Amino acid sequence: MTWKIVADSGCDLVSVADLAPDTTYERVPLTLQIGNQVFIDDDGLAIDEMMPRLYETKAAAHSSCPSPDAYLSAYQGADYLFVVTITGALSGSHNSARLAVEQYLEEHPNVKVHLIDSLSAGGEMDLLVLELNRLIASGLSFEEIVEKITAYQKRTKLLFILARVDNLVKNGRLSKLAGTVAGLLNIRLVGEASSEGKLDLLQKVRGQKKAVQTGFEEMLKAGYQGGRVLIAHCHNEKICEQLGKLIREKFEQAQVDVIKTSGLCSFYAEEGGILLGYEI
Incomplete structure (x- = not known):
């Protein structure tokens, strides 16, 4: 079989x-369309080339x-x-x-x-x-x-921490003013996937250090007790190191793995963002 x-x-x-x-x-x-360019999110996608294109293009980008x-x-x-x-x-x-x-x-x-x-x-x-x-x-x-x-x-959850929201603003999912304020004030958005499969914002915090602490606290609040963690990041190994250290300080046995985000997840998490899966 x-x-x-x-x-x-x-x-x-x-x-x-x-x-x-x-x-x-x-x-x-x-597939990801940025301006008049289409990117196929397969193993041949050059994400390091796609992301600059995303920020250079003023028009809204979308996925199919x-x-x-x-x-x-x-x-x-x-x-x-x-x-x-x-x-x-x-x-x-x-x-x-x-x-x-x-x-x-x-x-x-x-x-x-x-x-x-x-x-x-x-x-x-x-x-x-x-x-x-x-x-x-x-x-x-x-x-x-x-x-x-x-x-x-039923025992897995998603936590996300976003450092940039340019794409969300261009797609009309976040106001331009909110996006500008987030950029100027070094704001990080911390949220989770809801039981209905929507992405819910939990907190807005200033700076990566605070975002790491807040993210870990949200994991604990959700019932995390040292289960497996998989952090997918878009060009932000530092936050993965910081979160991994915090997790292992409290749960020595925790398995924490780090990988790079796919094209689609990079497209929405944006530069510096993470989409963290964990077991509760």
């Missing part, structure tokens, strides 16, 4: 290390979800399939994946598929993909994995 994990590029993992036996992983890219056909292509070649998408509350990617699942099952009625709306993005999506791989490697049945990943998702 063969297994496959499919995720869209709201997940930062271009590949998964130590894939379970008889398992493949494929990421379905979203994968088509059902793109998902159909990714589904091929496995007996058991798990699909993880960015939150359906903020993207059409989940709906495209769902339509593709319906069509795929009509054509392959013997394949078993489990579709997961992560209700999140970035680090929390990454944790779900890694946990799926671990569960497959453990030798559980498809049904047992569905049960366990459903329970696991």
Whole structure:
């Protein structure tokens, strides 16, 4: 029997290390349009070239979800399939994946598929993909994995800290005045993914040091007790070091991993931002 994990590029993992036996992983890219230039969020995307373009362009930039056909292509070649998408509350990617699942099952009625709306993005999506791989490697049945990943998702959360909000202003999601004030006053936005899959602002704080402390306090408030942490960052290794140190000072056993944000997550977290997934 063969297994496959499919995720869209709201997940930062271009590949998964130590894939379970008889398992493949494929990421379905979203597209990012900045001015008249289109960037495909696959493993060939040069994020270091994309981000300056984002700030040079005055016009609003936007992302586009994968088509059902793109998902159909990714589904091929496995007996058991798990699909993880960015939150359906903020993207059409989940709906495209769902339509593709319906069509795929009509054509392959013997394949078993489990579709997961992560209700999140970035680090929390990454944790779900890694946990799926671990569960497959453990030798559980498809049904047992569905049960366990459903329970696991209830124990994961997303914390975000944003240092820049230029793109949010250009897209009309934040006022120009608020964006200017945030830039001038060195304001950081600290928030989380809600249970409905929306991104909720928790606090506005001044400076990175305060943002790190506030972010950790919000994790503790949410029930963090030393579980795994995955920090996806956009050109800000310093904040990852600071958060990792703070976490390990209180929870010595905590596993804290750091990766770079995908093109999509870089597009929305912006320079200096993080999307941190953690277990509670």
